[in-house]
Amino acid sequence: MGQPYNRIFNFSAGPGVLPIEVLEQAKEGLMNYKDAGMSVMEMSHRSKAFETIIQEAEADLRTLMGVPDNYKVLFLQGGASTQFAMIPMSFLPAGKPADYVVTGAWGKKAIESAKVYGATNLVFDAKAENYNYVPDLASLMYTSDAAFVHFTTNETIQGVQFHSDPTLAAPVVCDMSSDIMSRPVDVSKYALIYAGAQKNMGPAGATVVIIRDDFLEEGKFGLPPMFDYKVQVENGSLYNTPPCWTIYICGLVYKKLISDGGLAASQQRNAAKAKLIYDAVDNSGGFYKGHSQPESRSVMNITFTLPNEDLTNQFVKETEAAGLDGLKGHRSVGGIRATAYNSFPVEGCEALATAMKDFAAKIG
């Protein structure tokens, strides 16, 4: 396909594509990072060099996302899945429920974890429609004394996404794992945002948590230190050995996003990429069918089906042979899932749209 380094188009939903420039920079510093005489993988997390790396990563993340001063930023471990548990451990006190809005597989996992620690209220669940839409968050009936409301901005498996920030009475806790930094968000609308790094920010291993000071203060004291947000904040994410390499790569990705025009520019690029594929779905005369209702469509994970499973398998096989990898949809949705995170090149979306048109013409 003529891609640099013979790379293929990687439509994986995570870990996802990293910018070539970032991989090149990482390669340059692999043997001797900035004359430290070692790579970032080998250096002490207490060293001056790493201190600079983590501080710059945090500063650049704050710049990109416009994080207000009354929020802390953490780089934790255990993936977003650990946040499913850490959040209720800290913020679900006895006698108060937490409200969960479930629009797909990840929100479902989040509430299952929370149930272990306290009372939960399922305020919305689109299971009956196989999670093909998101509700208007302002119109749901919440518990009057909810400790927090949890939702997932982008459901990675089903390909449904909320397209605006909510204004709710209760503290809003949000899993942004699969669309963080794909567009600007108003951080001040949230009490806590979390996201695994491995989709839009870097390799697997770090989970970003952005937490408002007053919400942090409401958290439970006396948890095991690794699960205690206050301990993590007091130690600047260095209570134990952090995922140094992942944080370093995230930092490089943040710098690239800033130099590429910030998140407003990301949003434009991502919208244009997704449109190429959704147009191929919508203009196929019904050969391809989008899984999500149009107004809930994800810009990150584009899910659609073909007329039957044999054709789906044939499509996957043929596109794979042409260097379009990772398109097979999750078994719960079937069909195809084309993931186009921030660093996924527009040429890959063009190639897929062309392959879709050619395949439909050939079969149809």
Ligand SMILES: Cc1ncc(COP(=O)(O)O)c(C=O)c1O
């Ligand atoms: C929206 C969302 N939340 C949570 C997770 C789980 O993340 P992790 O593997 O970092 O625990 C994923 C992983 O794909 C995801 O897409």
